[in-house]
Each structure stands twice: as C-alpha cells, then as structure tokens.
Amino acid sequence: MDELMLGTLLASTLRVATPLILCALAGVLAERSGVIDIGLEGKMLCAAFAAGAAGAVWGSSFVALAAAIGVAFALSMLHGYACVIHRGDQVVSGMAINILAAGLTVVLGIACFHQGGQTPALPDEVRLRALWPEAPEVLGDLIGNGLAGYNVLVYLALALVPGVWLLLQQTRFGLRLRAVGENPHMVDAAGVSVHGLRFSALALNGLLCGLAGSYLVLAQNAAFAPHMTAGRGYMALAAMIFGKWRPLPALAACLLFGFLDALAIRLQGAVLPVIGEVPVQFIQALPYLMTVILLAGFMGSSQAPGALGRPYLKER
Amino acid sequence: MSNALKFVHRIGLMSLVLGCSVAAAEPGIVYELGGKFDKSFNEAAYRGVERWSKETGQRVAEFEVFAETQREQALRRMAERGTNPVIAIGFSQQSAVAKVAKDFPGKRFVIIDEVVPLPNVQSILFKENEGSYLVGALAALSSKSGKIGFVGGMDVPLIRKFQCGYEQGAKFVNPGVEVMASMTGTTGAAWNDPARGGELARAQFARGVDVVFAAAGGTGTGVYQAAKDARKLAIGVDSNQNYMQPGTMLTSMIKRVDEAVYQALVTTRTGLSVMGLKEGGVDYALDKYNAALISSEMTKKVETIKADIISGRVKVPDYVNGVCK
Numbered sequence: 001m002d003e004l005m006l007g008t009l010l011a012s013t014l015r016v017a018t019p020l021i022l023c024a025l026a027g028v029l030a031e032r033s034g035v036i037d038i039g040l041e042g043k044m045l046c047a048a049f050a051a052g053a054a055g056a057v058w059g060s061s062f063v064a065l066a067a068a069i070g071v072a073f074a075l076s077m078l079h080g081y082a083c084v085i086h087r088g089d090q091v092v093s094g095m096a097i098n099i100l101a102a103g104l105t106v107v108l109g110i111a112c113f114h115q116g117g118q119t120p121a122l123p124d125e126v127r128l129r130a131l132w133p134e135a136p137e138v139l140g141d142l143i144g145n146g147l148a149g150y151n152v153l154v155y156l157a158l159a160l161v162p163g164v165w166l167l168l169q170q171t172r173f174g175l176r177l178r179a180v181g182e183n184p185h186m187v188d189a190a191g192v193s194v195h196g197l198r199f200s201a202l203a204l205n206g207l208l209c210g211l212a213g214s215y216l217v218l219a220q221n222a223a224f225a226p227h228m229t230a231g232r233g234y235m236a237l238a239a240m241i242f243g244k245w246r247p248l249p250a251l252a253a254c255l256l257f258g259f260l261d262a263l264a265i266r267l268q269g270a271v272l273p274v275i276g277e278v279p280v281q282f283i284q285a286l287p288y289l290m291t292v293i294l295l296a297g298f299m300g301s302s303q304a305p306g307a308l309g310r311p312y313l314k315e316r
Numbered sequence: 317m318s319n320a321l322k323f324v325h326r327i328g329l330m331s332l333v334l335g336c337s338v339a340a341a342e343p344g345i346v347y348e349l350g351g352k353f354d355k356s357f358n359e360a361a362y363r364g365v366e367r368w369s370k371e372t373g374q375r376v377a378e379f380e381v382f383a384e385t386q387r388e389q390a391l392r393r394m395a396e397r398g399t400n401p402v403i404a405i406g407f408s409q410q411s412a413v414a415k416v417a418k419d420f421p422g423k424r425f426v427i428i429d430e431v432v433p434l435p436n437v438q439s440i441l442f443k444e445n446e447g448s449y450l451v452g453a454l455a456a457l458s459s460k461s462g463k464i465g466f467v468g469g470m471d472v473p474l475i476r477k478f479q480c481g482y483e484q485g486a487k488f489v490n491p492g493v494e495v496m497a498s499m500t501g502t503t504g505a506a507w508n509d510p511a512r513g514g515e516l517a518r519a520q521f522a523r524g525v526d527v528v529f530a531a532a533g534g535t536g537t538g539v540y541q542a543a544k545d546a547r548k549l550a551i552g553v554d555s556n557q558n559y560m561q562p563g564t565m566l567t568s569m570i571k572r573v574d575e576a577v578y579q580a581l582v583t584t585r586t587g588l589s590v591m592g593l594k595e596g597g598v599d600y601a602l603d604k605y606n607a608a609l610i611s612s613e614m615t616k617k618v619e620t621i622k623a624d625i626i627s628g629r630v631k632v633p634d635y636v637n638g639v640c641k
Contacts, residue, residue, distance in 0.1 A: 004522060005522070005523075008518070008519065008522035012515055012518065012519060015515065016515060106351075106382070110351070110353075114353060115353045115355065116350065116351030116352055116353035116354045116355075116358070116359070116380075117351055117353075118353070118354075118355070118534070118537070121537070121541070121560070145522075216511060220511045220514060221510045221511055221514060221537070221538050221541055222537075222541045223510070223537060223541075225508055225510050225534050225537065226351070226508060226534075227505070227508055228508065228509065228510060228511065230505050230508070230509045230511070230512070231505075261515075262515070262519075265498065265512075265515055265516055265519045266519050268497075268498045268499065281471070281502055284501060284502060
C-alpha cells in the first residue's frame with residue numbers, strides 16, 4: 001500500500017465518519033440527559049431534505065444549513081414534547097420520527113420538485129467545498145489527502161468531540177445534564193428543572209442532527225435522494241453505545257466504522273495474498289461482522305445512564 | 317334510510333362509478349422502487365407511457381412501488397380494476413407477475429428485464445451487453461490513464477451483464493485497458509445510496525481511473541457528482557443522463573425502456589422479445605452536452621463497431637454465458 005492509497009483511505013474514512021460523529025454526539029447529549037434517541041436516522045433524513053430543498057429554492061448554503069438545523073430542532077422538540085412533557089415511550093416516539101421522516105421526505109419531495117423524491121442538484125456555490133482543494137499538490141499524497149482538503153463540516157465535527165466532552169465534564173450545565181440522566185429526583189430536589197435540562201439537551205441534539213443531515217446534502221453529495229441516510233443514524237447509535245455514552249470513545253467507534261467502510265470499498269475485487277480474491281459479499285459484511293466481534297469480545301461491560309428511558313414524574 | 321346506510325349506499329355508488337371509468341380497458345403500469353422520476357430506468361418507462369397517452373388521448377393507470385411487499389398487491393389491484401395490459405417495470409417484479417398472471421389468464425401482462433414463461437405474458441429483455449460494449453469502447457478511447465471504472469448498484473446478474481459488456485468493449489479497442497469494478501451493495505438500498513456511490517468513484521479515481529460508468533439507478537447521481545468534483549468523466553445509464561453534469565458526462569448507455577413500453581402498449585404481443593442494437597433497444601447518447609468530449613474519430617470508430625454488431629460481424633458474448641467471471 002503506497003502513500004496515495006493510505007492518504008485516500010484516511011480521507012475516505014473521515015468523509016464517511018463525519019455524519020456518524022455528528023449523530024453520535026447528538027445521541028450522547030440526549031441519552032446522557034436520560035432521553036433515548038433512536039430518532040437520529042429520521043432527524044438526519046429530514047434535515048438532509050430540508051437542506052436540499054432550501055438550497056435548491058433559495059440558492060444559499062446559509063439558508064440551507066439554517067433550514068436543516070431548524071427542521072431537526074423542531075423534530076427534537078416534538079420528541080421532547082411527547083416523551084419529556086407527556087411521558088410517552090421514548091423508543092416508540094423515536095421510531096415514529098424515523099417512519100415519519102422516511103415517508104414525509106419522499107412525499108414532500110415529489111410534491112415540490114416532481115423528481116421522484118429527489119431534489120434538484122445544487123450548484124457549486126451552494127455546496128460546502130473543500131477549504132483547500134490544492135492541498136494534495138502542496139503537502140504530498142499522504143498529508144494532503146488524509147489531513148487537509150476537507151470541507152468545514154468535517155473539521156467542525158472533529159472539533160465538536162472535545163467540545164461536547166468539555167461541555168459534559170467541565171461545566172456546571174454538563175454536570176447537571178449528567179445528573180439528570182442518572183437521577184432526576186436529585187436534580188429536582190436541588191431546585192433545577194428536569195424538563196428544562198432535558199429540553200436543552202434535545203435542542204443541542206437537534207442542532208447536531210441538522211449538521212449531520214446537511215453534511216450529506218451540501219458536502220458529500222449535491223442533492224437529496226430518498227432514504228439517503230441508508231442506516232447511518234442507526235450506525236451512529238451503535239457507535240454511541242460502543243463508546244459507552246462518552247464522546248471520545250464514540251469518536252473512535254465512528255472512525256472504526258468509517259475505516260471499515262472505506263476499506264471495504266477498496267478491497268472489492270482486490271486479490272489478497274494466500275486467500276485470493278475475496279467475494280464482494282464477504283467484504284460488505286465485514287463492518288457488521290467486526291461490530292459483532294468487537295461488541296462481544298473487546299468492549300467490556302457498558303453502563304447506560306441510570307435514568308435512561310425513564311420519564312420523570314415530579315412528585316407532589 | 318338511516319345516515320349510516322345512506323353512507324354505505326353512497327360509497328357503493330361511488331365505487332360503481334369509479335369502476336366504470338376504468339372498465340374501458342385502460343392500460344396499467346407498476347413502476348419499480350426508485351420512483352417514476354428517477355432520471356433513469358423508471359423515467360424511461362414513463363416517457364413511453366407519456367408518448368402513448370399523447371397519441372391516443374387515453375389515460376394510463378400508474379402505481380409507484382415504495383416497498384418490496386407492494387408489488388404483488390399493486391399488480392393484483394390493477395388486474396382487478398380491469399386494466400389491460402398490466403405492465404411491470406423491472407426484474408424484481410418477476411415473481412409477483414408470475415403469481416398474478418396465473419390468476420388472471422384472460423389479461424395480458426408485460427414484464428421488462430425478466431422472463432415469465434406464461435401464455436399471457438410478454439417478457440421484454442434488452443441486450444445491455446451490446447450497449448455497454450459501445451460505451452466501454454468510448455471509455456477506453458477517451459481514457460488517458462488506460463484505467464476505467466465501473467460502479468454497479470445491487471450485485472445481481474443484470475448489473476454484471478452491463479459490466480461484462482463494458483469490459484469487453486473497452487478491451488476491444490484497447491486490449492491493455494484495466495477495468496476496476498465495484499458494487500454498491502447486495503440489497504435494494506444499493507439503488508439509492510449516492511453517498512456510497514460517490515465514495516466508490518473516489519476510491520477508483522485514487523487508483524488512476526479517469527472514466528467511470530455507473531449502472532446503479534439513483535446511486536449514479538453521487539458517482540456523476542464525484543466525477544465532476546474530481547474533473548474526471550462519467551457515463552450515465554438507462555436514460556440519457558448527459559444533461560446532469562454537462563462537460564463531465566462522456567455519454568450515456570441508453571436503454572430504450574420507453575420504446576419497449578410504447579410497443580407493449582401498441583401491440584398485443586406475448587412471449588419473449590429481445591431488444592438489442594439492431595432493434596433500437598440500446599444505444600449510446602450523443603447530444604449537445606457531450607459533443608465536445610467525443611471527437612469525430614471516436615464517433616467514427618464507435619459507429620463502425622455498432623454497424624459490425626448489427627451486421628453480426630462482431631459478437632458480444634453475454635455474462636449469462638459465463639464469459640466474464
């Protein structure tokens with residue numbers, strides 16, 4: 001494997017991992033506050049549609065980003081309204097968001113753009129392009145491809161990992177947020193609003209899901225296509241559990257998923273020593289196989305937040 | 317009459333009226349996953365329907381399948397409503413057509429891309445290998461690195477057929493050409509994952525590929541975008557997709573699904589029909605969007621190959637016969 005291969009492998013890993021990282025962080029925030037969020041997939045999908053539609057209509061990346069974040073934020077609030085205020089089942093509400101997103105985006109897409117649910121391709125000036133596209137020529141194949149030459153959202157996602165860690169571990173808000181996920185009664189007794197904390201966590205969650213969705217449309221592709229998230233929300237959820245509900249290990253899990261995917265893409269049709277040509281089906285099953293092996297063998301026990309999934313009822 | 321009864325009565329009347337409106341044997345069509353306006357395969361079928369409707373002034377009942385389980389229901393519903401013929405688009409509808417056609421022996425069914433050996437079914441196949449052969453030749457002629465790529469959708473024999481013809485066409489004009497092929501996935505989701513399509517294309521570009529052919533439905537849009545971003549060339553599929561990224565779309569392998577659907581509506585044939593270059597079923601696209609990319613020598617060369625295939629001087633073997641592994 002030469003430098004160029006290694007560089008592009010690294011680049012592909014990061015590009016694939018970015019939406020996973022953003023979604024996993026969103027999941028960490030919601031779940032550490034005690035709200036299960038399996039609606040990541042649906043929120044990301046709706047945000048992607050919003051970004052594609054707004055970008056196509058108004059032709060501005062700022063409007064597209066704002067629309068994506070707004071839509072994901074609204075869905076997060078809906079989730080909060082159902083589960084935090086009305087104490088509905090969090091898994092059911094999350095699943096409802098996923099199903100709603102899968103259908104609604106296609107229906108709206110067909111109604112608005114008449115292209116089978118796709119949105120029109122965005123012009124280059126609306127898309128988030130690489131910050132420094134000449135990097136590979138200047139810095140060489142490995143560093144140029146692997147570390148420089150991404151768009152702004154990739155760097156933002158990477159920067160947000162320590163950001164979320166700092167927020168959770170080093171601030172008063174973070175301490176309270178973690179406490180409300182472990183023992184909401186205690187937080188309530190201390191005179192802090194449980195609902196307020198959970199809603200703030202969900203608000204941040206919506207923001208991050210919005211970024212993840214807009215990454216798919218504005219950076220990785222140039223248009224929305226039906227069901228384009230293709231299970232990435234669930235992979236992010238797995239990465240979050242993999243990372244034991246902590247930002248840095250979750251990042252590692254996302255990078256591992258991204259790496260396995262990038263490797264699978266490159267191993268197709270390649271001839272390996274001893275084994276010969278590996279069947280495509282095996283290569284494509286590899287990321288999932290590795291997930292099972294790692295989950296079963298190497299992860300050790302993982303402790304979910306104490307009050308996860310339990311709605312809080314204030315005692316009177 | 318009580319209100320409830322009145323209501324039932326009205327519903328009954330309504331359905332009777334609706335039933336009458338379709339009884340005049342209007343044709344029905346069931347599109348495959350991906351939807352009517354997928355800019356590719358289904359859209360080609362839709363154009364055939366549109367042409368027929370415009371010429372005859374008649375309506376065609378349409379249904380877009382959104383889940384795998386809907387195919388049989390949709391076909392059955394069409395047949396029960398009295399539509400005739402019932403056209404099923406796509407190889408995935410084979411088992412559904414086989415089942416429903418057996419239950420409605422008096423109706424004519426049409427399936428595209430698969431074979432259902434029943435007396436009341438017309439099966440239309442295309443020689444994708446011949447069309448792919450031509451675009452493969454064009455790819456090899458315009459590649460500077462001598463490496464060309466292929467991105468398939470779901471890993472099924474039909475897509476391997478495209479790949480096989482493409483490889484042979486490329487090797488015909490340049491025996492030393494290297495072809496790299498990747499498949500997007502092994503499930504239906506592989507037709508609609510542009511992000512993965514883009515990654516697959518980028519991985520091929522990194523290994524020196526400078527022309528990539530995508531036979532992957534909606535996944536293709538990601539491939540074309542990646543080609544444009546990397547300033548490489550891409551080849552479209554099924555419909556003429558040259559307009560999607562003008563300047564970096566080398567050509568498109570056109571599959572005249574529109575013609576097949578139109579013919580199916582006009583005639584009342586049953587049995588197997590195969591549409592190759594000779595029958596105008598497949599071709600490569602040349603229009604204002606890619607005129608600058610294809611020189612007159614290239615056109616001349618490809619036209620010669622095309623004439624040779626039609627006259628039978630060049631035989632394009634089929635993947636099904638085990639030429640490619």
